[in-house]
Amino acid sequence: MKNLIKVERARNNITQAELADKVKVSRQTINSIETGRFIPSALLAFKIANVLHRTADEVFQLEDSDW
Amino acid sequence: MKNLIKVERARNNITQAELADKVKVSRQTINSIETGRFIPSALLAFKIANVLHRTADEVFQLEDSDW
DNA sequence: TTAATTTGTAAAATTAGCTTTACATTTGGG
C-alpha cells in the first residue's frame, strides 16, 4: 500500500506537524505512515486525504504485493 | 466512519465468509467491520472495496462525528 | 554560516485491529 502524502503535503504547503494537528495524531504517526513504517487505520487515512483536499483513492493505493 | 459493505455485498451477491476469504481475514473481522464494532486498516478497507468492485471512497465515508 | 525549523528514528507503553474458538440467533430454501 503506497501513499502520496509527501507529494500532497508539498502541494498544500503543509508540514508533517501541521497535518498531524489537523487530523489529531502525533507528528511521529504521520512521519511513520509517510515513510512506510506503518499503515494507518481507514479512519486516519480518510482524514489525511480530506485535509490534503484529495480523495482517499488519490492519496492511498494498493500494490500488487498487497495481495 | 460509515461503510456500505452490506449493500455492496448484496449487489455482488457474496457472503461475509466469501468476502473474508478473498481479502484474507476471518469472517468475524468482516462482520465486526460491517456492524461497526471496529474500523479496518486502510489496507483492508481498500482490499474490501476492490473485491466489491468499488473505490474505497464509494464504500467508506467519513462522518461529521469523526472530527 | 548559524540558528531555527522540519524531518527521521527509536524505545517503551498503551490502544485497537485481527484471529481463533465457540455458540446463539436469524434467514432462506425445500
Added chain:
DNA sequence: CCCAAATGTAAAGCTAATTTTACAAATTAA
C-alpha cells in the same frame, strides 16, 4: 415446518497502530 447456511457476538490471545519522550540529521531562512 425443518434443516442448512448465514449472521451476530463474545472472550482470550496476538499483532500492529499510535502516543510519548527524546535526540540526531537534514533543510530552510535570515
